[in-house]
Amino acid sequence: MNGEKRKLLINDYCDAVGDLLASDIVQQMRQYPHHRTVSTFWHSVYVSYLTYRLCGRLRLSQREAARAALLHDFYLYNWYLEKHAEYHIWYHPKEAVKNAELYFEPLTAKQKNMILSHMWPLFVEPPKSKEAYVLTLADKIAATKDLIGLSGTFTDMYAQIEKELKRRGAFENRS
Ligand SMILES: [Fe+2]
Numbered sequence: 001m002n003g004e005k006r007k008l009l010i011n012d013y014c015d016a017v018g019d020l021l022a023s024d025i026v027q028q029m030r031q032y033p034h035h036r037t038v039s040t041f042w043h044s045v046y047v048s049y050l051t052y053r054l055c056g057r058l059r060l061s062q063r064e065a066a067r068a069a070l071l072h073d074f075y076l077y078n079w080y081l082e083k084h085a086e087y088h089i090w091y092h093p094k095e096a097v098k099n100a101e102l103y104f105e106p107l108t109a110k111q112k113n114m115i116l117s118h119m120w121p122l123f124v125e126p127p128k129s130k131e132a133y134v135l136t137l138a139d140k141i142a143a144t145k146d147l148i149g150l151s152g153t154f155t156d157m158y159a160q161i162e163k164e165l166k167r168r169g170a171f172e173n174r175s
């Protein structure tokens with residue numbers, strides 16, 4: 001991808017998810033390990049970016065899907081330490097939906113189903129849209145990269161995304 005195209009892509013992606021990405025509560029996901037040493041934040045941003053790209057290629061609802069993808073694991077606890085009545089694998093998508101609506105705007109029906117079905121085929125809620133299938137695919141690609149130590153390939157792209165968000169005035173209150 002040439003520099004100009006990359007710049008446009010980063011700009012459009014920041015338009016779609018920048019408010020969520022720069023929020024303190026989403027940034028807090030940096031403290032939770034998701035797949036071994038990979039944080040929930042890092043995993044979620046990569047899944048969101050992949051979902052955005054794939055939905056663009058397939059001419060699907062890019063913004064709606066990328067926002068749901070960024071919040072698909074928005075469960076805000078250390079699942080290695082904190083246990084719940086239900087196993088994490090079934091519990092965390094429901095917690096992510098609850099937190100998404102608590103901290104941000106109400107989800108659309110499509111976004112809610114995307115988050116609840118992202119563990120498909122392991123979870124009982126089936127995907128009901130093409131965007132939901134894209135998210136399950138992006139999640140599996142990112143999870144595989146997390147587990148084999150290849151998540152770092154996203155570092156350069158994320159640095160450029162964060163640079164663009166800073167240029168727009170995000171993170172000004174960050175200590
Ligand atoms: Fe998940």
Ligand SMILES: [Fe+2]
Pocket residue numbers: 043047072073139
């Ligand atoms: Fe995930």
